[in-house]
Each structure stands twice: as structure tokens, then as C-alpha cells.
Amino acid sequence: MFSGSLKKVLYMPELPEVEVMRRRIESHVLNTRLQTIEAVDGRLVSKLPTNWPKLLEGNAFSSSQRVGKYLFLNFDKTWLHLHFGMTGSVSFVSKDETPPPYTRLKLAFDNGLMMCFTDPRTFGKMDIVNRVEAFVANKRLGVDLLEASDEDAIRMFANRKISLKAILLRQKDVAGIGNWLADEALYRLKLNPTIRGIDLTPEVAIALLNETKSIAEEAIQADTHYGEFPNHFFVNHRVEDGDCPCTKDTIKKITLAGRSTYYCPTCQPQTK
Numbered sequence: 001m002f003s004g005s006l007k008k009v010l011y012m013p014e015l016p017e018v019e020v021m022r023r024r025i026e027s028h029v030l031n032t033r034l035q036t037i038e039a040v041d042g043r044l045v046s047k048l049p050t051n052w053p054k055l056l057e058g059n060a061f062s063s064s065q066r067v068g069k070y071l072f073l074n075f076d077k078t079w080l081h082l083h084f085g086m087t088g089s090v091s092f093v094s095k096d097e098t099p100p101p102y103t104r105l106k107l108a109f110d111n112g113l114m115m116c117f118t119d120p121r122t123f124g125k126m127d128i129v130n131r132v133e134a135f136v137a138n139k140r141l142g143v144d145l146l147e148a149s150d151e152d153a154i155r156m157f158a159n160r161k162i163s164l165k166a167i168l169l170r171q172k173d174v175a176g177i178g179n180w181l182a183d184e185a186l187y188r189l190k191l192n193p194t195i196r197g198i199d200l201t202p203e204v205a206i207a208l209l210n211e212t213k214s215i216a217e218e219a220i221q222a223d224t225h226y227g228e229f230p231n232h233f234f235v236n237h238r239v240e241d242g243d244c245p246c247t248k249d250t251i252k253k254i255t256l257a258g259r260s261t262y263y264c265p266t267c268q269p270q271t272k
């Protein structure tokens with residue numbers, strides 16, 4: 001169980017959190033006309049042409065798309081791209097209510113709702129794009145995790161001499177796997193994060209990617225938001241000197257691919 005005495009860790013929004021926000025936005029304003037959009041924080045739009053609101057205003061929000069942790073909202077041929085940075089989030093109030101604290105962007109819709117993009121740490125971004133495919137190609141993003149196939153799994157790990165953790169975090173093969181998701185999947189499959197991709201059999205490669213996918217789906221179902229994970233998730237124990245839920249052994253922290261990586265030395269031995 002999660003112990004309240006553990007250090008509080010800040011979790012950046014990853015695929016599950018962004019998918020939860022995508023569904024929340026669709027459930028509130030899909031097929032609703034955007035009346036006005038206003039950047040409360042001018043830094044958000046400093047690189048856009050001055051008439052940028054006119055590219056969106058008056059159009060209905062007709063669909064959304066998420067690739068990895070990138071979110072796109074379609075307003076009749078023009079897409080609003082939202083990037084959540086470290087603390088970005090979306091909430092809805094009625095148009096006559098005061099927007100929540102740290103609101104950076106306000107979108108007023110025909111149905112009386114106002115969508116507020118909040119971001120206390122201000123690392124979030126917005127942009128306007130004409131084609132999502134061009135953005136994805138430019139970023140060299142691979143297939144979204146929830147769409148990835150067994151063939152993608154085999155290709156992802158085959159012949160790679162870098163660590164499993166580093167491979168999972170690469171966005172070029174499969175997009176959307178972030179730090180906690182990678183650690184959670186490796187823990188559940190009892191794989192040490194330093195094992196190299198080349199040392200996995202195709203069966204284990206498929207199992208690892210499928211596990212990652214099902215954890216993401218489970219987190220989406222649980223409406224995961226900023227560190228509020230289901231109790232049985234390893235991520236709740238994923239702090240330095242935390243206890244492993246299975247063995248009570250001490251969780252180890254190492255750095256792989258430049259990222260903090262947590263694992264249990266007993267459950268996830270160096271060699272299989």
C-alpha cells in the first residue's frame with residue numbers, strides 16, 4: 001500500500017493522462033462551436049501570427065487526435081495543438097464562472113462551457129497546425145502505444161544494444177511511453193531495466209510491449225491524473241528507498257537514458 005510518508009514525486013502528464021484529458025474534452029464540447037479563444041498568458045502565443053484566434057473562432061470542435069502525449073483538437077481544417085509540459089491540465093467551467101487559478105488559455109463554446117488550460121509551472125505550449133501527420137513526421141514519432149502491434153514490439157527491441165528502459169522511452173518506434181510507465185512495465189514483467197534489447201526473445205518483447213499497453217489502458221480507465229495511480233501500481237512505491245510490494249526489499253534508483261529509473265533488485269535481477 002502507498003505510504004503517506006513517502007516523498008511526493010511530481011509526475012508529468014504522459015500518454016494515459018493526456019488520453020484522459022482528450023476524452024474529457026470530447027465529452028464536454030465535441031461538435032460544439034468555438035465562440036472565442038483567448039490566451040490569458042501572451043507567452044503561449046508569442047510565435048503565432050497576431051490574427052491566430054480567427055483561424056479557430058466560429059468553427060466547431062469536430063474531432064481530436066492524440067499521438068503519444070501530443071494532443072490535437074480539430075476546428076475545421078485547423079488543429080489546435082496542446083502540449084501539457086509538466087503541469088498542464090484542462091478543466092471546464094460555465095462561461096459566467098471565474099476560471100480556475102493558473103488559467104493560461106480560455107476557450108468559450110456555444111453550449112455555455114468554457115474550457116480552461118491551466119498550467120502552474122508554465123512549461124505547457126499551444127500551437128496551430130494544418131496537418132497532424134506533418135507534425136508527427138517532423139517530430140519523428142512512431143506509432144502510438146495503444147495502436148502498436150506485435151510486429152512493432154519485435155522491431156522495437158530486435159538487435160538494439162541499449163537498455164530496455166532507453167528503448168521504451170524512445171518515441172521513434174512507439175510513441176507515448178514515459179518514465180513511470182516504462183518502470184511499471186519492467187517491474188511487472190520482472191525485467192531488469194539495464195537488460196539490452198538484443199537479449200530479449202521475440203516472445204518477451206511482445207509481452208513487454210503488451211504489458212506497457214495494458215498498464216496505460218488501466219491508468220486511462222482509472223482516470224489517472226498527476227500521480228493519483230491505482231493502489232496496486234508499482235509507481236506508488238517508485239521512490240528511492242521505498243519498499244518493494246512483493247519482497248519488501250529496498251527499491252533502487254539508477255539513471256538510464258538520462259532518466260531516474262526505479263527497480264527492485266530482487267524481483268528484477270540483472271540476468272534472466
Ligand SMILES: [Zn+2]
Nearest residue numbers: 244247264267
Ligand atoms: Zn521486489
